[in-house]
Amino acid sequence: MNRWWWLTIGFVCWMAIGFAAFGGRESRVDSESAQTAGRAGRIVSLAPSLTEILFALGLDEEIVGVTLFSDYPPAAAKKPKVGSFWKPNIEAVVAARPDLVITLGFAQHRSLADRLERIGYNCLTVDVEKVSDLFRVIVEIGAASGTQGRAEDLAGGIKNKLQALSDLIGTEEKVRVLWIVQRQPLRVAGRDTFVNEMIELAGGENAIGPTIHKYPPIGAEQIIASRAEVIIEPAMGQEDLNLQRRQAFKYWSKFGNLPAVGNDRIYVISGDTVSRLGPRLYDGTETIARCLRPHLFED
Amino acid sequence: MSGIIEVDNLSFAYTADREILKNISFRVDAGTFLAIAGPNGAGKSTLLNLLCGLLAPDSGTIKVDSMPVGSYSNEALAEKFAVVRQEPVPAFGFSVIEMVLMARTRYFGSMGFESRQDRQAVNEALEATDTAQFAARPLSSLSGGERQRVFIARALAQSSSILLLDEPTSFLDFKHQVAIYDLLKAAQLEKNKTIVTVTHDINLASQYCDQILLLGADGSYYTGNTRTVLSADRIRKVFDVEIFEGKIGQERFFIPLGKSTRERGQSDNKKSQSPHL
Amino acid sequence: MKTEPMQGLLTPKKLIIRTGLGLTVLIMVMMACAAVGTASISFRAALEGPGEQATVNPDYEILVNVRLPRILLACLVGAALACSGVVFQALLRNPLADPYILGISSGAGLGAMIAVVAGFSWTLWGRSPIAVFAFIGASGTVWLVWFVGRLTGRFHVTGLLLAGVVVNAFFSAVIMFITSIARADKVYATIFWLMGNMTAEGFFTIWIGAGFVLAGIVALFFIAPQLNALSLGPDNAVSMGVNVKKTRLIAFLVASAITAIAVSLSGLIGFVGLVVPHAVRLVFGPDHRQLLPLSAIVGAIFLIATDTLARVVIAPTELPVGVVTAIVGGPVFLVLLVKYSRQVGWMK
Numbered sequence: 001m002n003r004w005w006w007l008t009i010g011f012v013c014w015m016a017i018g019f020a021a022f023g024g025r026e027s028r029v030d031s032e033s034a035q036t037a038g039r040a041g042r043i044v045s046l047a048p049s050l051t052e053i054l055f056a057l058g059l060d061e062e063i064v065g066v067t068l069f070s071d072y073p074p075a076a077a078k079k080p081k082v083g084s085f086w087k088p089n090i091e092a093v094v095a096a097r098p099d100l101v102i103t104l105g106f107a108q109h110r111s112l113a114d115r116l117e118r119i120g121y122n123c124l125t126v127d128v129e130k131v132s133d134l135f136r137v138i139v140e141i142g143a144a145s146g147t148q149g150r151a152e153d154l155a156g157g158i159k160n161k162l163q164a165l166s167d168l169i170g171t172e173e174k175v176r177v178l179w180i181v182q183r184q185p186l187r188v189a190g191r192d193t194f195v196n197e198m199i200e201l202a203g204g205e206n207a208i209g210p211t212i213h214k215y216p217p218i219g220a221e222q223i224i225a226s227r228a229e230v231i232i233e234p235a236m237g238q239e240d241l242n243l244q245r246r247q248a249f250k251y252w253s254k255f256g257n258l259p260a261v262g263n264d265r266i267y268v269i270s271g272d273t274v275s276r277l278g279p280r281l282y283d284g285t286e287t288i289a290r291c292l293r294p295h296l297f298e299d
Numbered sequence: 300m301s302g303i304i305e306v307d308n309l310s311f312a313y314t315a316d317r318e319i320l321k322n323i324s325f326r327v328d329a330g331t332f333l334a335i336a337g338p339n340g341a342g343k344s345t346l347l348n349l350l351c352g353l354l355a356p357d358s359g360t361i362k363v364d365s366m367p368v369g370s371y372s373n374e375a376l377a378e379k380f381a382v383v384r385q386e387p388v389p390a391f392g393f394s395v396i397e398m399v400l401m402a403r404t405r406y407f408g409s410m411g412f413e414s415r416q417d418r419q420a421v422n423e424a425l426e427a428t429d430t431a432q433f434a435a436r437p438l439s440s441l442s443g444g445e446r447q448r449v450f451i452a453r454a455l456a457q458s459s460s461i462l463l464l465d466e467p468t469s470f471l472d473f474k475h476q477v478a479i480y481d482l483l484k485a486a487q488l489e490k491n492k493t494i495v496t497v498t499h500d501i502n503l504a505s506q507y508c509d510q511i512l513l514l515g516a517d518g519s520y521y522t523g524n525t526r527t528v529l530s531a532d533r534i535r536k537v538f539d540v541e542i543f544e545g546k547i548g549q550e551r552f553f554i555p556l557g558k559s560t561r562e563r564g565q566s567d568n569k570k571s572q573s574p575h576l
Numbered sequence: 577m578k579t580e581p582m583q584g585l586l587t588p589k590k591l592i593i594r595t596g597l598g599l600t601v602l603i604m605v606m607m608a609c610a611a612v613g614t615a616s617i618s619f620r621a622a623l624e625g626p627g628e629q630a631t632v633n634p635d636y637e638i639l640v641n642v643r644l645p646r647i648l649l650a651c652l653v654g655a656a657l658a659c660s661g662v663v664f665q666a667l668l669r670n671p672l673a674d675p676y677i678l679g680i681s682s683g684a685g686l687g688a689m690i691a692v693v694a695g696f697s698w699t700l701w702g703r704s705p706i707a708v709f710a711f712i713g714a715s716g717t718v719w720l721v722w723f724v725g726r727l728t729g730r731f732h733v734t735g736l737l738l739a740g741v742v743v744n745a746f747f748s749a750v751i752m753f754i755t756s757i758a759r760a761d762k763v764y765a766t767i768f769w770l771m772g773n774m775t776a777e778g779f780f781t782i783w784i785g786a787g788f789v790l791a792g793i794v795a796l797f798f799i800a801p802q803l804n805a806l807s808l809g810p811d812n813a814v815s816m817g818v819n820v821k822k823t824r825l826i827a828f829l830v831a832s833a834i835t836a837i838a839v840s841l842s843g844l845i846g847f848v849g850l851v852v853p854h855a856v857r858l859v860f861g862p863d864h865r866q867l868l869p870l871s872a873i874v875g876a877i878f879l880i881a882t883d884t885l886a887r888v889v890i891a892p893t894e895l896p897v898g899v900v901t902a903i904v905g906g907p908v909f910l911v912l913l914v915k916y917s918r919q920v921g922w923m924k
Contacts, residue, residue, distance in 0.1 A: 003409045007794055014787040022780035068893065081892050086768055089892040090775075094637050095615030107692060107765055111704045111775065118778060119641045214759050351815060377817025384812065391671070391807050391862035396585060401808065404801045405817035411801045411865050412588050457816060 040100040040122075040145045046088050046112075047104050049128060049278040051076050053138055054102075056154055056279040057147045065096040072272065072280070088112055093121075100124060100144055128277050131197045135159065138279070154279060161282040162201055165289060168296055169203035175292040177204040178228035178260065183251065187217050194277045202289035204230070224257055231260045232291055234271035244268045267291040301329040301364055302379065302460030302493035304350065309359035311342070311349060319345050321518040322359070327510065329460070330491040332484065334504035334525070337514035338538050343497040346514070347463055350495065351380045363461070374405050381454035383464040388439045388446075395441070395449050396434040399424055402457040424456035428482055444475030451482060462486065464496040468503070476500070480507045502552045505529055513537050529553070586863050594866065598873035605877050606651065609884040610643050614891040646774050648782050649841060650883045650897075651876040653774075654848055656789045656838040658856075658875025659796055661849030662867055663831040666803045667824060668733050674850035675835040678740040679717040682747035684839040685770050687713020689751055692766045693758045706769055711840035717743060718832040772845035772898035774883050785837055792834040793872050799823050800864035807862070847901040848875050851909050858912050878905070 044065035045051040051070040054063055060075055065082040082096060083089030090112060093101060101116055103109035105127035113123040124144045126137045135155045142151020177199050179189040189195040190211040199206060207226035208218065231252060235244050245268045252261050260266060269291065273284035290297050304327040312318040319342035327333050335343050348354045350361060352368045361368045363379050371379065381402070393401075402424075403417040413421075425431040428448040433441060438449065447467055454462055462483070468476040484507050486492045498504050504511055504525065511528050513521040515537045521528050531544040534553055541556040556564070611617075617635040660675035668677070691709035721739045728735030755763050796803075802823040805813040810820045835849075852875045853867065860866055882900040889895060 003798060004795075007791060007798070010794075011787060011791040014790070015784065018780060018783040018787060022778070022783055083892045083894065086764065087773070087894050089614055089887070089894060091614045091638050091642050091887075092892045094634050094642055095617075097634050106761070107704060107706055108769070115775070115778070119637055213757050217756070353811060353814070373814065373819055374817045377815065380815065382812070382815040386809060386812065391665075391857065393804070393807070393862055397804070397861075397863060398808070400585070401801075401805045402816050404805045407801050410588065411798065412586075 040098075042096065042098045042100070043145060044082060044093050044096055044098040044101045045070070046082070046093075046102065046109060047085055048072070048076075049276040050102050050104070050126070050141070051079075052276065052278040052280065053141055053154075054145075057138075057142060057145065057150045059145060059147065062145070064098060065093060090115065094119070098122075102126065102141060102144075104128065130194055131201070131277070131281065134277050134281060158279065158282050162285060165282075165286060166201065166203075169289065169293065172203060172293065174200075174203060174205040176207040176227060176229045176259075177288075177292065178207045178223070178226055178231045180231060180233040181215050183233075185217050186219075186223070187215050190214050190216050195274065198274065198281070198285045198288055201285050202292055204288065204292045220255075223255060226258075228258055228260045229263070229265060230292055231258075231266045232288065233266070233268045234274050235268050236271045236275075241268055241270065265291075302491075303327065303329050303364055304461065304493065304495070305360075305362040305365075306350075307360045307362070309346075309349065309361060310357050311345060311354065312357055313345075318518065320349075320514075323514075323520055324359075325512055325520075325522040327493055327495065329493055330487060331493055331510050332487045332508045333493075333495045333510040333512060334508040335495065335497045335512045335514065336499070336501055336504060337520075338516050341514040341516045343514060344465055347382075347465055347495070347497055351382050351463055352376055377405055377457065378459055380461050380463055381457040381459040383447075383450050383454045383462070383467055385465055385469070386450070392437040392439065394435050394437050395430060395452075396421065396425070398438060398449060399430075399453045399456050402453045420456045420458055424452040427455055427485065428452040429478075444471050444478070447471060447475070447479060448482070451479065455486060459492075461493040461495065464494070466497050466499060469499060476503060483507070501529065501534065505552065506550060586861075586866050591866055591869070594860070595869050595873070598870055602651070602873050602877050602880075605880055606647050609647055609880050610639060612884055612888055613638065613643055614888065645777055645779060645782055646883065647880055648786070649774055649777055650879040652782065652786050652789050653838045653842045653845065654852075654875035654877070654879030655793065655872035656834040656875075657845065657849040657879075658852040658871040659793050659868055660831040660835040660838070662853040662864065662871050663796060663803070663827050664849075665853055666806055666864065667827055667831075668737065669807060669809075670733070670737075671854065672850075674846070675831070675838075676844070676846070676849070678721045678736065678832075679743040679747065680714045680832070680835055680839060681844050682744045682751065683717025683720075684710040684714040684836070684844060685751050685766075686747045687711070687716075688769055688843075689754050689758075689763075689766045692762050692769075693754060695762075706766075707840040710843075711836050714836035714839050715832060717747065718828075718836070722828065768896070770843045771896035772843040772901075773894075774842055774886075774897060777841065781841075785841055788837055789834050792830045793868065795826060795830050797865065797868050799826055800868055803827065803864040804862075842897070845879070845898045845901055847898070847905045848879055851905050852878060855909055855912050 041062060042064045043054060043059060043062045045054055045063060046067055048067065048070040051063070051066045052072055054060075055073050055076060063076075063079055066076055066079045067083060067085045067088060068081055069085065070076045070079070080092075080096065082092035086108065088109070093116065099122060101113065101121055101123045103113045103123060103125050105125050110125060113125045117123050124140065126133075126140060128134055128137050135158070138155045139148070139151050142148045142154075179195055179199065181187045181189055188208055189206070190208060190213060191206050192214050196206050207228035208216070208222070231248075233244070233248055235241055245266075248266050248268050249264075252258070252266055255261050269287055273280045273287060306326070307324050309320055309323045310318065311320045323346075335346060337343055345354065349356055350368070352371070355369065363371070368376070399421050400413060400417070403413055403420060406417055407413055422431070425434060428451055430445065430448050430452050433445060433449070438446060441449065451464075451467065454464075464483070467483075468479050471479065480503055483494050483496065487494050496508075508525050510523065511525045513528060513533065519537075521533060521537075529551070531542045531553060535542045538555070541561055543554045543556050545552050545554070615634070615638055617638050657675055661673070664673040664675060664677060665671055667673075687709035688706050690713075691705040721736065721743050724739035724743070725732065725736035802813070802818050802820075805816055805818045806820065806823060813820050838845075853871050856867055856871045856874055860870060879897070879901070882904050883897050885904065886895040886897045886900040889900075
């Protein structure tokens, strides 16, 4: 059994060498340097919503890499691609020689940011889950890219417009809204989502009560019990909205008891402004408000 | 390296209600060729598995070279017993020589390779069984008889003192049956191996084996020299079938008689010739 | 007359030559694949070394910090999966066995899913929670299956396989349940991870992983003659003096460990563990002393090549590696099968 001893000894030595050579070195580059980078000359954004924020801050020249499906504003689509949102290509990111890489906070992005920082790149990881996050993140990105002033203006502007909308709605009773995320199987947006926040800002309330899941699948019973006054379906993709509207009406006609169906208040809206939490937050919210209270916007 | 087996009052049962072996005792001296015969279900294969240590007896002892089987380590036991079982062709295409070489696994060096002695043992085994010509071929390309010789070669290559075989000729034609027994007899005489084989063939056992153990289904058994133990009466009793005993020179043979033959024999009985019935 | 029958047999010399050649090919493949990628880099520029800041010499950064770790990882995972496949095929005496047959895939999947859905964000020695939980899930499942299989008494191949099937089914159901109630993006993230991916890991992780995998392969090589004997069935192996219990335990432990490590590093990559052992067996024969090192090398080469394809075929998007291994491996294996099957008896 000599050889087993040799194997064990070899294994232990290997591990020891590993810890000695690589163990402590993999420490993060200080994230302070990300903040004090000054005006970052080359920025890579790994999410479409982040790309939008960068454009809104006037950083279109500095952007040297975006993910696929970064389609707003149209100029973003022409930027070099560094992979998809779910699987960014680290090689492409490095090849773009960025001064700053901005990622979201979920597992894949976080580990990628980790990796990039260990190599020596500046990364900023942000979480954009709620509306309040958005304002904070805009300011963070502004700070990291040296556009603090612009960022505060942007955030402030959105807040003001939302306030104005809220004033316009006043104290009218909230409209019960059913927000359809998917039709087969039927899934709606629950109360713990940013969509719900937009609905509330637009003077509505989610027809579905509190649920465990953020986007719960629901059955016919719950639909009827919801007594929704308005049904909103965001259309994905660039398909004909009118066609989708007709299909939606057909689908919902079987729920004749719902106030929304009885009053023909089924709206199919373009998904662009309501699927991402980004600078077009106001546009999305206003679109929703138009569905809920068309009379306020007839002027 | 002697190969003496002593079985003393051995009993074994798979389930509590059916005892297969009841208080069996016998002794096999070194260099003996023992046949174990009996009707189906008498416990022949079970006995074989008990001898080589795969099963443990319920009561009684089995000793090999004066030490109980259970007291040997696995490797030490492999020096005593080599076993040839009924086996299917393995799933992966090993060649004949690779298979025979596996018998020497416990001797391999630290890097897992064989030594000159191992190769010599393998060569001798291949030649003794006349399978050297197939050495490089995959096992599945051989016929049943050839394959059986390869398994015996593997058992021979193990260089053990005792060879246990479980019905080595049951699926073979006459020529191959004789070839196998010739082979075994040569191993006994030239290498002084103790050979224990379970067999259905009383006649071959009678020709080749020195000792026989007749196991009855009811737990009775007879053991001793082949010539003294085997008689038409005894075989009839153990196997519960009509037997015709004949003689060619010194060799006796026993043939089971079916119903139609018996009836024909009875009508022939009216004439003068009378076979021993 | 004495040496003639021995000709087909494996000798130390033959083994060393074949392994040496294999390693040479492996290194050549590694170098070739290091030159290929989304960004075109020049070796010369890379050799100038890192600049003061990361952005100064991207060629070096890409080569050393992105491509090299990835290639090394593929090498590691490919070798681990191939050897694990060899061992499970030997243990279960079943040519259809692959490293995931005893529930490792669903165990890893469940672990990964739990980590993602629960939203853990800590790291353990630089490994993400998804990897750690996948490892725990994989190894835990194997031991569960082993334990359940043992309840059938002596080591019973059928019992073990059935236990694996049952555990697989149960965990898959749990995974589907979580999928139905969890948030869509988290589910998507898990599935994407599980489909097999070679993310660039740090050198520390690679070194440690390599240590385990190499030690495992060497340990398996030590028991290779016993694995040969095991193919004759446990009764025969015991009669020949092989310690079947110890062999099985070591084989099982090592194969499960290196598979769990591979899965935690790179998700579930199929095909390598099933097909590489067969391909090597068809060309070189079933002797495990040769099968193990050569399968490790071929597995490594195969995975490096397919991973390179996965990352350049539709750049800058990457395909999941598992997809490429199946698409590439399938036809290659068919060709081998047709060409060599006549030589090997078992295809008759």
